[in-house]
Amino acid sequence: MKFGKEFTSQMVPEWQGAYMDYEYLKTLLKEIHLFKLKTKPPQLTTNSHGLTRRLTLYRAFSGLTQRNTTTPRVSPSTNPDIESQPILVNSVKKPDGEFGLETMFLMTSDEGGEYELVYFRRLDDEFNKVIKFYRGKVDEVMKEAAVLNKQMDALIAFRIKVDDPHYEWPDSAKEMTRLASDVAASTASLAASTPGLKASKRVTVMDMIEEEISLEAQLDELSADREKGKREDEFIQELKEINSKNYDDKKVDSGNRGVQEELKPLNSKRAKRPAPLEILNHVIINNTLETPRSSIRGILNVPNQAELKFSKENLNKVEEQLKCAFVEFDHKLRLLKSYSFLNIMAFSKIMKKYDKITSRYASKSYMKMVENSYLGSSEEVVKVMDRVEATFIKHFSNSNRKKGLSILRPKAKRERHRVTFSLGFFAGCTITFIFALVVLIHARRLLKKEGQEQYMVTMFPLYSLFAFIVLHMFMYAANIYFWRRYRVNYPFIFGFKEGSALGYREVLLVAFGFAVLALASILANLDMEMDPKTGDYQRFTELLPLGVVVLALVIIVCPFNIIFRSSRFFLLTCAFHCICAPLYKVALADFFLADQLTSQVQAFRSVEFYICYYGSGGYAHRDSSCSSNDMNRTFHYIVAIIPYCSRLLQCLRRLVEEKDGMQGLNGLKYFATIVAVTTRTMYSRSRDSTEWYIIAWAASGVAAAFGTYWDLVLDWGLLQRNSKNRWLRDKLLIPHHSLYFGAMILNVLLRFAWLQTVLDFQVSFLHKQTLITIVASLEIIRRGIWNFFRLENEHLNNVGKYRAFKSVPLPFHYDEDEDKEG
Structure with a gap:
């Protein structure tokens, strides 16, 4: 299948107008090609037998000719002289405040240069359209990710209250200070003892809700380092420095399980990070289930019960709604990732066609700018996808990766x-x-x-x-x-x-x-x-x-x-x-x-x-x-x-x-x-x-x-x-x-x-x-x-309206005013 048909078939139907107009750019290239054929038609050659034939336009062999030439044509990427480059691509700020690409065609004096100038202007318009749409959609998903973060905070607190209705937020400030200082000291000792270990960046969007204390997260991080090649005795020594203890040799030999046993005293009051239970003071459960009774209550202006009831039934409803929200959100992220990939591929294909028709070397410099742009270099979507996957697997499939992915990303239905x-x-x-x-x-x-x-x-x-x-x-x-x-x-x-x-x-x-x-x-x-x-x-x-x-x-x-x-x-x-x-x-x-x-x-x-x-x-x-x-x-x-x-x-x-x-x-x-x-x-x-x-x-x-x-x-x-x-x-x-x-x-x-x-x-x-x-x-x-x-x-x-996703009702409603006051 040709790329044009494949490109069209892979589009998100509702976003068709936001994709690069590949077919129109192809028509512009055809005009350039026809002009070149008119001005420089293929020459006729005569063989030894007197037969004439046209030079073929396909499968031309030019390697020997290029080797023997005294002035080979050099790619713009290897020639520092700007005059030898057909284009110059710059990043400019648009009147609406957005940044985009602007391509300056440097060969306008060549015959037919006005056709190529029109092509690059339309190419820039298409790229700026794509990048503006992509940036807007990424901003939307980042805002939605922040909302899902709050929903997950409320879910964790709700789970704890359902499991233990008498659980209260620890009142002892000293206890909290001691735990915090232990974690800080452990982190500092780890950084001091392993200068090659990079400090992990703080994840602000779709951060996976950890129910264990930070030390366990550090153990997981150290386990990953050990898998990458760190020797086991160095790994154990780091753990000793973190906890300032002497470990029994038998327990050390048992690996992580022994370390977990030694960390139990530290987690005696709860092996969980204190859940932000005060968040439940700022949320109510949305009544998303439409029933005849709710409609009648709405007509009669009867207020719905806003009090949180910590029951298994409500917890199951909340979890089911958040599951649907995560599935739809992951689907949106995958479509955005596909949108970015398809458009970058389309720009690469169209520039290769341009190089082939005009015998110029413009694709490399143009694609370098595309790859360095927000469309090609932004990693927000990929990172959020990873966090969504990790969060869903841990909190909705009991850490069963196969089961979680089967729910999060169901396989396409096959014809039987x-x-x-x-x-x-x-x-x-x-x-x-x-x-x-x-x-x-x-x-x-x-x-x-x-x-x-x-x-x-x-x-x-x-x-x-x-x-x-x-x-x-x-x-x-x-x-x-x-x-x-x-x-x-x-x-x-x-x-x-x-x-x-x-x-x-x-x-x-x-x-x-x-x-x-x-x-x-x-x-x-x-x-x-x-x-x-x-x-x-x-x-x-x-x-x-x-x-x-x-x-x-x-x-x-x-x-x-x-x-x-x-x-x-x-x-x-x-x-x-x-x-x-x-x-x-x-x-x-x-x-x-x-x-x-x-x-x-x-x-x-x-x-x-x-x-x-x-x-x-x-x-x-x-x-x-x-x-x-x-x-x-x-x-x-x-x-x-x-x-x-x-x-x-x-x-x-x-x-x-x-x-x-x-x-x-x-x-x-x-x-x-x-x-x-x-x-x-x-x-x-x-x-x-x-x-x-x-x-x-x-x-x-x-x-x-x-x-x-x-x-x-x-x-x-x-x-x-x-x-x-x-x-x-x-x-x-x-x-x-x-x-x-x-x-x-x-x-x-x-x-x-x-x-x-x-x-x-x-x-x-x-x-x-x-x-x-x-x-x-x-x-x-x-x-x-x-x-x-x-x-x-x-x-x-x-x-x-670029409407490609259905709105999924969320289980919790936040009172933003109270949240700000708190």
């Missing part, structure tokens, strides 16, 4: 062959079952049987539920495929745990597996005639649709780690938040799922039909009275508006919390849709009513126009007149603009699929239930198209 194999197997079974179903219907002439009408009224609504679910999963799998292709960071947008996001193969596997169960159930119950003796259908086969639904629900709520448990539980959590919409803080995944449910109105009605059909007990003889039952008709209205009500309540919650007027307008859109669905349902029940006909037309037209405008302008960010891409956005992921216009037109057409309900379209060769299913499927397809462009717009908003 068994997933591909299973996907192919179930896809083949699905195609086979569909073929068998078509053959059976035609061979047995089931469409002309007397029981065909009753089958379509009762059984078809049951099986159409499976079609809706499978179609929606197919659309979601297609969304994932194209999100990945166009580098939309959907796991970050949805908030999936690292490594738990499903790929399109996994989603298709689940979809085809469910389709196989549904089709097998249909084939087993493809019976149009009842038993003439009993007047009933076979009870076992009539229960098959219900069995498939129950099996699917059991798999979804299964607590065992099978069939993508993390994804199932994530779905259940979002669904529960949708049900309790106003009582939970609304995340993107929550309202995204609620939007999906608004396109599954017919599926909700199928579920309601399941309850009525099997609850009444008339399934054995396919009783179709549910469609005419008054209670069922009432629920027919209610079920249709449930998803829209959930979405409306989410908008109201966001309006109150975020004080965003657009959320109020969004809620008004869903309210208009509720009115439209209700009026259309009422009209479908009373076809002869002119009043309901007019009301349904008006309400549906307003809701469709409102929803279409919201989709195209606000959710997709399109229809912008002043955009550089006319009627689209300034930034687009898909290079073919016609796809955006096609999607907009299709969205408008599918938005008005409700016309079938009002105008009562009838197709001679389609049953009414079949037509309802087709219209509902078109809405699901519209939603699938909406999904891609909705997340594309969200991703581009993140890119514009």
Whole structure:
């Protein structure tokens, strides 16, 4: 793979604009190359046979020629004469106070020098952009590291209070002074006895919280020195000088363990550094867990309990939150390290291309300045990464390095062959079952049987539920495929745990597996005639649709780690938040799922039909009275508006919390849709009513126009007149603009699929239930198209704000004012 493609593939998607514009610099180099070809075209040479050929531009052999030349060209690094150097790179202070590089091109008098001058100016702009972004991000992580330091201080103190509730901060100043003087004396004697030993620098950021006294840390340091080559007798002698004691020869021979035994008297009152327990006076535990109870308390202005409760339960919650914070922080550090490495590599590659095209030696001097700059020489990120790793391993994995790193840096999810194999197997079974179903219907002439009408009224609504679910999963799998292709960071947008996001193969596997169960159930119950003796259908086969639904629900709520448990539980959590919409803080995944449910109105009605059909007990003889039952008709209205009500309540919650007027307008859109669905349902029940006909037309037209405008302008960010891409956005992921216009037109057409309900379209060769299913499927397809462009717009908003990390709530809240006073 060429470096340009590798460079693009390794970018952090949300930081694309902050990376060096490698492709643009390549175009500038191509212009320089074309100019040189025009002004100095390759010469033609004639061999002994009279044939002419061009001098090759590749694999040129120049070693012998350079050896024989009397005035060889010298690299700027070896020639002190400034006139022989093509560039001069200086560090300058910008008007905004930032330092950057400024390259002076010294060969402007050469032919085509103006092209090279433009190249170096753009190169400097790119470098200054990169270094400014990098410095800003490093400052952010250093501030975050300081915050995590305080959180760790509070955690250690909290642990001690949980382990020993009666533990108090030592009151004896003399005892503290004595311990401090012992440590100071030990350090001084160590420095005096080992002049070659460097004094360790004080680590101010992400310093690992030591629970042992300083002498133990010194022993660890001396152990490291001994591993580097120091003789054992010198090491033991240093320990003797530190502690001013005579050690028993047997204990000395036992190495560190013997030394630890001799140090026990010094640590008799506690072998731990006194924990800063007074820090607990300045902190409270953040109530980060969102529950319906906390929401109600917030509405009623009931103050939350701020008193610290030193219990195991609270300690586990605090540790779990800090674990998540450390994992996210380490991920941020690794991305910053990758950002620095990739950009330095890009500058090196582009300068080598420049040298090759112009036959100059500018890359060495330029890269020397790059490596000496903040981007190349700064070690803050690497040091903090080491401290984060050491802290996490010690305090969250019981010093088990392998376990700690597996949590801190989980391995990337690999594609498994068994997933591909299973996907192919179930896809083949699905195609086979569909073929068998078509053959059976035609061979047995089931469409002309007397029981065909009753089958379509009762059984078809049951099986159409499976079609809706499978179609929606197919659309979601297609969304994932194209999100990945166009580098939309959907796991970050949805908030999936690292490594738990499903790929399109996994989603298709689940979809085809469910389709196989549904089709097998249909084939087993493809019976149009009842038993003439009993007047009933076979009870076992009539229960098959219900069995498939129950099996699917059991798999979804299964607590065992099978069939993508993390994804199932994530779905259940979002669904529960949708049900309790106003009582939970609304995340993107929550309202995204609620939007999906608004396109599954017919599926909700199928579920309601399941309850009525099997609850009444008339399934054995396919009783179709549910469609005419008054209670069922009432629920027919209610079920249709449930998803829209959930979405409306989410908008109201966001309006109150975020004080965003657009959320109020969004809620008004869903309210208009509720009115439209209700009026259309009422009209479908009373076809002869002119009043309901007019009301349904008006309400549906307003809701469709409102929803279409919201989709195209606000959710997709399109229809912008002043955009550089006319009627689209300034930034687009898909290079073919016609796809955006096609999607907009299709969205408008599918938005008005409700016309079938009002105008009562009838197709001679389609049953009414079949037509309802087709219209509902078109809405699901519209939603699938909406999904891609909705997340594309969200991703581009993140890119514009360089938002690549999710905010992780911290367990402790510091009272800064009290902290300063203390």
